[in-house]
Structures are given as structure tokens and as C-alpha cells.
Amino acid sequence: MKHLLQTMLTVFFCLAMLLAAQAQTQDVKNVDVKSLSQSEIDKAQKAMSDAGLSEEEAIQLARQRGATEQQISDMRKRLQEQDTSKQNMYNLYEEPETLPEEQEDTYLSQRKAELRTDLEVFGAYLFNNENLTFEPQVNIQTPKNYEIGFGDQLLIQIWGNSQNTYQLRVNNNGQIVIPDLGPVYVAGLSFDEAEKKIVKNLTAIYADMGADNPGTFAQLDMGQLRSIRVNMLGEVVTPGTYTLPVTATVFNGLYLSGGPNEIGSFRNIKVIRNNKIEKVIDIYNLLINADPSDNITLKDGDIVIVPPAEKQVVVNGEFKRNGIFEIKEGEMLNDLVRFAGGFNAGAFLGNTQIVRKTQQGQQIIDVPYEQLGTTPLVKGDTIQNTLITDRFENRVSIEGAVYHPGEYEWTEGLSLAQLIEKADKLLPEAFKGRGLITRYNSDRTTSAIAFDVEDINSGKQNILLQPDDEVLIKTHFDLKEQPYITVNGEVLEPGPFNWSKGMTLGDAIFLAGGLTEGADSTFIEIARRLSYNDATVLSDTIGHVIIANISRGLQFGKNDAEMKLQPWDQVSVRTAPNFKQNETVFISGEVTYAGAYAITNKQMRISDLVQMAGGTTPKAYLQGATLERFSEELGAEQVAINLQNILNTPRSDKDLLLKNSDRLNIPEFMQTVKIIGSVQNPFSITFESGRNARYYVERTGGFQAQANKKKTYVQYPNGETAVTKGFIFRRYPKVTPGSVVVVPEKPEKERPQGLWLAIASTMSSMAVAIATVINVSK
Template identity: 45%
Template sequence: MRLRCLLFFLLITFSAVTIQAQSINPNSVDVKSVNVDDLSDAQVMRMIQEMEKRGLSEQQAIALAQARGMSQDQIAKLQQRINEIKLTGGTAAHQIGVGTTMPVESGMTESVKREVDSSSVDQRIFGFSFFNNENLTFEPNINLPVPPSYVLGSGDEILIDVWGVSQQSYNLLIDKNGSINIPNVGPVQVGGLFQEAAQKRIFSKLTSIYSDLKSANPRTFASINVGTVKSIKVNVIGEVFLPGTYTLPGTATAFNALYLSGGPNKDGSFRNIQVIRNGELQATLDVYEFLIKGKSEINVHLSDGDVILVPTYEKRVKVGGEFKRNGIFEAKGEEKISDLVEYAGGFTEDAYTHRIELYRTTSRQRAFKDVLAENYEKIIVQSGDSVFAGTVLERYENKVSIEGAVYRPGNYELTEGLTLKQLIDKADGIREDVFLNRGLVTRLMDDLTLQNITFNVGEVLRGEKDIELKREDMVTISSIDDLREIRTVQIYGEVQYPGEFDYNEDMTLSDLVFKSGGFKESASEAFIEISRRLSYDEAQKAGDKIAHVYQFTISRDLKMNGEDAKFILSPYDQVFVRQSPGYEKKSVVNVFGEVNYAGQFSLTSKKERVSTIIQRAGGLSPNAYAKGAMLTRKVEVSQKVKRLREQLIASDTSLVFDDLGFDVVSIDLEKILKNPGEKEDIFLQDGDELVIPRELQTVKVTGGVLNPLSTSYIDGKGLKHYVQSGGGFSLRAKKGKSYVIYPNGAAASTKSFLFFRSYPKVMPGSEVVVPEKPHKEPLPATAWIAMASALASLSLTIVTIADKMGN
């Protein structure tokens, strides 16, 4: 469907091609003479791109094209070209740049709206978006039947169908003289007649050859309708964005032409648009009548040669505040504030409707005026006025509220003579936990200060005293719990859900353990401790004692015996459930590498050693390198240490902490397996990982050597040999600080005695590290000059002092 709609836009391209080929005035272009074969693929593609922005149907496009005189043969060719380009994308030989602008004739092509530059227009002007809305096109619909009031003219098509005893069809065009030529009848003058009058005249002429049409019982019938309508030219002038001449279908209305011209510009009127026909005022359009009241009859039909004049606006008024529509509205004649309120859609729900603020510009300065509601229909607006509607006050004229220990707290209507007792009754009375000795009324005084009025709740309920309430009074009646500290008990340790719980009267230790989800498997029910704070009387005396401690035994089924069962918890008690002495979490270690059964192993004892785990793993494999075995131990950094590190980093951003999550434990597995149970055979912990590698055949050399590398291990060779393999020491190497890191994580450094150095032994898989001296920037020439000057000055001073001493 979208592709077929492009037929309408071909008129633009036809005009462009003809203008480029003939270099003639656009108004003289004959679309009938354009050959579709002369169009390039790029021009057809341009039509596709432009027409995708419109929404014309296939029938509209064909009708408009036929109205311009294009033949069915040309339409068929264009449809074929479009289908080919849709499939192939067009040929490069015919394409033009995307930004190429094609001339547009002032004919039917003007029904495609041009871009309007509205950047200079205040978008608040009411009605502006009406003619500049992508969702509101006002494209003329030529598929609808023409109205009876439609005036026929040259170019209109008359369709005559005769059926019954006689059958005949006629498709007749009205010629330039306003006539149609009916075969065997002759010319019939219909130009300038309304459709209804033309139908009667044609029917009368048809009776001359079909006499049965006018008999009392006819057997021949005829229908007379308007087919394709003519095109008309209208001129849009005045304060519009795109004034000019536009060619439209004969059914077009004033809004069609205004839409194509972009509508009134920043100075144009929306209230006094004039349609001039044959030099006389035909109609005056008030767009507000359509926008606000929906009166479509103001949208008059146009005739050929009509002029639409958009004059400058008469008055403009700014509207703001609590109106449903805020913006700039146009006023005319003797319109008043009440009319402006109607255009603005009326007041919002929060508007203060009794007064409007009016700001007016006089010939010399600005003026302000209060407009009361009774004057809305009296004050005539002037150009440049600004009106503003304020909001209602955030206060209530007949509201009181009650909160606290009543069954229905909230807001209540202040009726005449309402008292405190009546308000409590409205709130369904007081709750059982009410504090009867005191209540409070908070009252807003005339000067907006707050006043407290206290009362005895019990006396009010008994009718002994009462208070008459006023607007905005707030009544507060407290409960017993509101006036005391929140009572809780706490339980810690080996229970499912440790924490704080609400205290209930007659709560026992078993009740609290039950609330906390019961004991964990690790709990010791034989050692439960309760800490109780000092009583009120005890706390009145200074002393060293700060709490009482009680110890109890409770079974896992939460039963207590004897006096223990009678012990009642008090508010703020703290209960501690200890862990059983012999309870231990399951501990698991990992063994990887060259063992017969690598994997995870559960520790069976706190004193399980490395040697026993190796035995449980099936011993070492034939390729194992025991000297290279490494043990890593999981390390958890406490929250306290983490916070301390964060504080240190905040004070010194150069600090860096490497938190790897484990430590390397140096072991000699070969020695451990030879002497199990000795001090080298250390105890294992949960999370330990023991890795036994294959025998390594290389030595790595890093640091202050000329060529850091990994080289083959040679039995009996020392550290210097491997350094020489790396090209020897570099200039900044610290030879005496060289050290070796062994595969098991241990390290050995170089030892010095007088002029002798003892380098550490190197094993397979070791890493030889040669530290380097820090790099120092050389002193600049200015520093050397300064030092020389200082030395010279010092020498001169010494010589002077020596001479004085010699004398």
C-alpha cells in the first residue's frame, strides 16, 4: 500500500524533470507530456522517500494524477519502475545525491507540505501546533462523495449510468465552457451549478432519448454522480509561514490550504482568517471555534481562485497558573476575562477561583489589578495582558484530628459545637492500653503560633470536664506503651535466629528459645546464661555492680525442671547460649598434584598432620617432586583490619595492601615423609591446600640481570652460574642482596662475611632474584653550578678568617 501511494508524489518529479529539461516557468508545466521512461532511478527512489511521510491511499493518488491528465499507460509504467527499484535498489548510473533538491511546481504538488521553520515562534501560542502537527495532516479526502452544495466546474468528471430496459454508461468531463457533451443529446451546461441542480438538468436532458425515465411506471433508470473532481488553485497570503499559490482537489477546504502553508506565523491571527471569493468576503474563520467547541462548519469549502488572507492578530494574552491550559491566547473585539477562562479550559481542581491576578501594560509602565469572580464578565482584556490563577491554601476550614490510643484515629469534620468528648466518641472510644492521666490538644492560634491544652482523659470520659474544639485542633491521647521505653529481650549464641524480640508478660527462657528457632546442633543446653540489668531501686545507688547473672540448664525439648522452670524473664534481659566444648565444624583440606588420590579430605582430628593426609591420599606418585611441595593456608581479614586499612589509605593514597586471601606455609615434604610426627610435620587446618608438583627442570632468573630468563637446571651449579646464563649482573644490581625462592615457597638470601659472599643453593624449580638499586635522576647543570658557587663562597670565608687570625 505504501508503495502505491507514491503515485501521487510522481507529480513532483514530473514537474522537476520538465523544468530541468525545458527551463520554463513552473506554472506552465504540462504533466501529460512527461514520460516515465525519462525518470532516473534516483528520482523514483526520491519519490519513495518523500511519500513515506504522507498517508494517501492508492485511489487518492490515481485520482489526483488523472486530474492532472496523466494517462493509465504512464501510471502502469511508473508502477513497474517502482517494483523494479524495490527489488534491485536502482542502478548507479541513474542515482543522484541524497541531498539533491528537486524544484516544485505551484500546482497539485503543493498538497505535499514543505518544511516549516518554526524556531522563531513562541510554542506557547494556542493553536500553533494545530497546523504543525505530524499526526494531523488535513489531507483532502477525494474518495468521499461530493456534497450537494459542491459547485461543478471545468475538469470535473460526470458519471452517468443508465440501466433497465436501456443500458448505457457515460464518463464525461466538463469542458472549459462548463458543458458536457452527452451522445445523441448534445452539450449540457452544468458549470457553475451545484451538484444537485446539475443532476436535475442532466436527468431532464436524458429524458429526450430515454423517454421511459419520466413515465409513471418507469422500466429505465439513471444515476448521475460526480467522479474525479477538478483541481483548483487558491492563494494563501498574509501572516503565514509559506504564502503562495496552492493547487488542491475541488473538495478541499480552508484548513487544507492553511495546513499546507504552515498556518499563521508568529504575527498571524487564528481568530480572523478571511476567505475572499471574487473580491468579496466569503467567510471569516475563527480557529478557536473548532479547537475549543468542535464546530466543523467553519471549515468552508474552497473554490477556484479563492484567496485566504491571514491578517495580524488583534490581541494576545498570556495565561498561567492553575488553568487547565496555560499559554498565549488570542482575543478579539470586546472579549472579557470570562472568555479567556473558557479558552484556557477553565480552572484546575486546586485553583483559587475567587480572584485572578491581572498584569497589564499601559502606555508608560505596568499595572496590576485584582479581578474578583463577580467581575470576570465585566473586565475586557487588552493586548499584552497576563492573567494568573493562584492555588488554594494548604489549610482546612473545618477539620480536626485525633491520634493515639483510640480505635479510629484520623481526621474528622469540625461541626458546630463539637467537643473533645464527642470527638473521642466519633473515634469509637479509647483503647484498653490508654494512659488516662493526661492528654493534649495542640491548637493553631490566630497568629499561627501553637498552643498546648492539657486535659485528664479520665475526667473527660466521665463528663467531669470537656473542651470545645476549634479549626485545625490536633488531639493526642497516648497509650501506656507510648510513655515508656520499648521493652525487649535479646538472645545470642547457638540458636537459629539470634537477635532482639519483643518482651511479653510472663515470658520464660523456654519461650524465648522457642521464638528464636530453637537450639543449633552446636548449642550446650547445660550452660545458658542470663544477664539482667539492675532494678530501678538498685540503680539509684552508686556502686561497682552493673548487672545480675543467672545460669540455667534447659533440655533440647525446651523443658526446665524445678525452680528453673519458674524463672520469668524481665524486660531487657540478655540470654547467651554457649557452644558445646567438644563441638567442631567439619574441616576439609585439598590435596592436588602428584598423589595417587588427589582431592578433598576431611580432617578427623585437630592434630592431623601433613604426613597422615599424604598417606590417606595413597602416597606420592612416581613423578612427584617432594621438595617442591607447597602448602597454602586460608587467611580471613577481619572487618576491624579492613576498616583500619581504609583509614590508612585515606590518609596516604600511596599505600597498597595485597589481600590474596591466603598465606604460603613453607614445608619440606621430603623431610616430613622421612620423619613423620616431628616438628616439621605440622598440623593442618580447615581450608589448607597442599600441592605436590612434578619434578621441575628449570631455574628462573629475574631482577638485576642483563637478560632475565628461565634456563635448564644443572645439578651442582650455583647462583652465579644462573646469573651468567642471564648475561650477568646489571649495572644497578645489588649482588649482595641476591636471594632464591624455592618451589615450596621458602626463600634463602646471600650471606656476607668481610669480603666473602655465600650464595644460597639452587634447586630445580627455583627462582633467582637479583634486586636492583633505585633509579636516581642525575643532578641538572644548575644544581652543579649552585654547589660550586657555595663551595667557592665557603673557601673565601675560610681564607678571610685565617688572614684575620694571622694578623
């Protein structure tokens, strides 16, 4: 249907232009369309195309010139015959639906070789790095020098006065067939050349495309690119035939094949094309010189051969790169050093060593720095270099009581006084009596040279220094124990403090943060050790104690001014005899006023607390009362009490004195007894007066088989415990309301296998002995 509409439009255009041309010489109605020549039909078509008339304009123009409907019909038939003829011609050049290249497997090869990071060969990381890939790229901009080949798809965009799109594939004859134009040979042309040729040919269809002021434009793009097959041979990790995009380069092929293996060459890779060596590739050009020119584009049928490396050497030591390097004929040791990135900053340049294998073993060759450029290498050489020594040639050092201690340059004739001047002179606290020079002898042993610091500083004495001399000048603080005092007891910040001359007791308390609320400022003990003179006399006295007092506000006063402290004094601030922090006890349960109560008397007891709480309620169960006490050693613990006896005989021994944080709980009367442990049915049952533990166990179904009956015990509500007594006739403890009857299990007995083995061995030995005696007696 689309083809028919295009034909009708062409008829109208051509008829209008043809009749308009004929009207100049004869009447339009007298034109015989059937007798027109083919050249006249073609000429009319071109004129119509150049004019750019629309369908309605062409029909209107033909009728204005007097064309009849019969003439329009005849013109349509002539153009249909011409269109059929052209279509038959195009069929001769049309590409088959599937090109031979497309029938082949166009699957692009993927890398099969695993990434290896253990290769020591220089350059191997180029093809074995997860952060660096030479995976062939398909979606890239077509370069202008790209060579068009069989199977390539070309996209032609037409825009402007005319719009059209062509998707054409290069057939086996190297042509694309443009509808209404015919075949155009493009195989072998560069992309830029093909674009110019196609645009030039398109002007035959789009006349204004080639005008000085064109109204129609064309652009050539590449569609689906063809693939090529390349053979990767020799010392590659995975040799084989690889299908690559037509834009692939040598490095793309090497990456897919895993790159050269351990013995493969990185510097003599050959690309063979049409049975000739097209290119010899040296990957070092890229790695060392940043020159990618060897990375040429591959073509279909290329063979890439990686031969074995002819000369490999090992670099090990103070070089920026260590590993295995490949050397070409004529390259010297300095070339290898360049490949290795040069020497490290700490390398000893005076001597580079070559370890060379010979038929007799190995030999070492020392190469001075100036001979690196003239020293050849052989296969298997190992090149090594060491660090320079860490010894200084011209160093002296000074430490201690100078403003800028450290290392300084030694020069011939440098004196000790000059070194002190370099170090910006002595500190005020420098000890002037003695200094020490440590000097290294020729055998690296040391000698000590003492000097008088004061004489050196005044110029009375001078000492010439030698390289590596170490000068030490100490401060007078370094040569004696730093004096201090200690403040402990009722102060806010107890601890040791540096002693200063003229320090008083008030100063010490001030440094310790002042007195606490519980401090007794009228009784402060100062423990003072013996003086140097006293300590030289053997006696039982090892120190002195001074009792002093001070104002609580630390105001200046006579006592404070007179009480000067000495080094090593120990100041102890005592607690006031009757000072106590607020202490609280708690009572809960069946009392009139439960809550917290302050301890106001050291003799306050449990009965006092109950009385302060308004006494017990009628529901109170006194036998179940418990006392919980907290101690730093044990934490919270329950103390067993008998509150009934305490209230009956207040202030007796059973009426305990209360302590801070004690908690007294008086429960409500209890009516049940709980039975747990190794019984048939553990549960709680109603209390019955006068019954013992055995009765309540029987109420639960009796003992279990593994029950340890003689260990049955009763835990009373107040925390006390009663156990079963008796051996043959057991006396089970009585039970009170709220008690817990506990029946433990018998411990599992381990079978004494070792004991039975020992018995068996003994019996066997006895049997042997008896048999021996019988035989002897016979």
C-alpha cells in the same frame, strides 16, 4: 479494426429492421436502399437499438424477409457515410489532448513550515501538532454538492443489457463529449445535478435506461479532480501561493502555510473571492464551540488573508488553559475565562486580577466574581488568579490512642469528650494520666493545654474546643521503652525478642528456633542488668550473671518453670567444649591414595596425612610439595613447606598442624628451570645440578639493558623465594628443579626538573651575592 466491426454490426441490425418495416407495404426485394432518406435510416437504427438484436439475429431476419446480398452491401455504404458525417461533427466538440489546466503545473503544495510546539498563542497547536494534521486529502468520496469545473475527469459506468465505460474530461467550454451522443454541458453543476443530466442524455443511446423497468443502468464517478491555486497572505508563517486539490478547505490552506504566526489573528481570517469577502473565519468557533461551519471549501483564485490580532491578552494562573488569547470587541472577562476552559478546582474565585499596562507604568485591577461579565479588557492585559488558602475554617484533629484518629468538623460548643466520641472512643491501651491540646493563638503561636484523660472520659472534666485545636492522647506503650530480651550463641535464629510477662528461659530458646547441634544445654549464661533500686547505688557492679541449664528437647521442667526472664536479659548459649564440625583436608599428586581425609585429631599434622595416604611414590618430588590454606581474612594462600625435612623429622615445628580445607600437593619430579623477566630470550631450560641463577640467565642470552640485576631472585616450587645478595660481588641464589628465575626491570626514573630549577636559582643568587661583595670591597 474495432471501428469497422462496430459499423458492420450496425449495418446488419439496421438493414434487418428497415427491411422488416418496408415489408408491410411492399416486397423487400423491390426496396432501393440508395434512395432511402436519412430520417428513415435514423429511424431504423433506433428501432434496431430498442430491439436489442444480436448480429446473427439481424442478418437472419433480413434474409428471411428476402433481402439480397446487394441490399445488405448498399445499406453498409449508407451507414458508413452517416458515421463519417457524425464523426466530423464530434470532432468539433472533442477536447484537445491536453487541456490548458493540465498544461499548468498541477503539483500539489506541501507544507514547508516546521512544526512549532513553543507557541503560547491559543489555537496554534491546531496547525503545529504532529498528532493532528489538516493535510489536504485527495482520495475522498465526492460530495453530492461538489461543483463540476473545467479539467475535472468524469467516469461513467454502463451496465445491464449494455456495458460500456466512459472516461471524459470537462473541456474549456464546460462540456463533456459522449461518443454517439455529443456534448453535454456540466460545468457549474453540482455532482448530483450533473449525474442526473448525464443519465438523462444517455437514454438517447440506451433507450431502455429510461424505461419504467430499465434493463441498462448508469453511474457517475469522479476521476482525477482538478487542482486550484490559493493565495495565503498576511500573518501566516509561510505566506505564498499554494496549489491544492479542489476539495481543500480553509483549514487545509492554513495548515500548509503553517497557520497564523505569533501576531496573526485566529478570529478575523478573511476569505476573498471575486474581489468580495466571502467569509470571515473565527477559529475559536471550532476550538470553543466545536462548530466547524467556518471551514468552507476553497475555490480557484481565493485569497485567504490573516490580519494581525487586534487585541491579545495573557492568561496566567489557576485556569485550565494558560497562554495568549485573542479577544473581540465587546467580549468581557467572563468570555476570556470561558476560552481558558474555566477556573481550576482550587482557584480563588473571590478576586481575579488584571495587570494592565498604562503610559505611566502598570496597574492592578481586582475583579470580584460577580463582575466578570461586565469587565472589559484591553490589549496587553494579563489576567491572573491564585489558589485558595489551605487553611481550614472549622477543623479540629485528634491523634493517638483512639480508634479513628484524624480531622473532624468543628462546631460551636464542641467539647473534648464529644470529639473523643466522634473518634469512636479510646483504645484500651490509652494512657489515662495525661493528654495534650495544642491551640493556635490569634498570632499563630501555640499554647499547650494539658488534661486528665480519665477525668474527661468519666465526665469529671470538660474542655470546649476551638478551631484548629490538635488533641494528642498517647498509649502507655508510647511512654516507656518497649522491653525485650536477646538470645545469641548456639541457637538457630538468634536476635532480639519482645519480652512478655512470665517468659521463661525455655520460651526464649523456643522463640530463637531451638538449640543447634553444637549447643551446650548445661551451660547457658543469662546476663541481667541491675534493677532500678540497685542502679541508684554507686558501685562497681553493673550487672548479674546467672548460669542455667535446660532440656535439649525444651520439655517443661522445674528448671524451666523457675528460670523466669526479666526485661533486657541477654541469653548466651555456649558451644559444647569439644564440639567440632566435620573437617576435611585434601592430598593430591604423587601419593598412593590421593583424595579427601577427615581430621579426627586436633594434633593431626602433614606427616600424618602423607602416612594416611599410603606414603609417596618413587616419582614424588618432595622439594616441590606445596600446601594451600584457606582463611576468611586472606582467602586462599600458599604456605611454603619443606616436605623432605617434614618427613625426615615428623612432628617437628616444621610439620604443621592441619586445618580444615588444607590442600597438600606433591608433584612429580621436575627437570626444567624457567627464566622470565628482563632477559634476552625468556624460556625454560634443562636443570643442571650445582648451577646458580646467573648461569641460567646467561643460557638465555644474558640480561637486557634495563634489567635490575641485583634484584634477580629465584622462586622455588614449594613457594619459597631466594634473592641475590652482595654489593660489589653479587651472590646469585642456587636453583633447584622446577624453579623460576625472575629478572625484574629497573624502575623508570623521573627527571627531577624541579630540582634542577632550584639548583639553577640557587647558583644565580650566589653569583649575585658574590658580585655584590666584590663591589663593596672595592
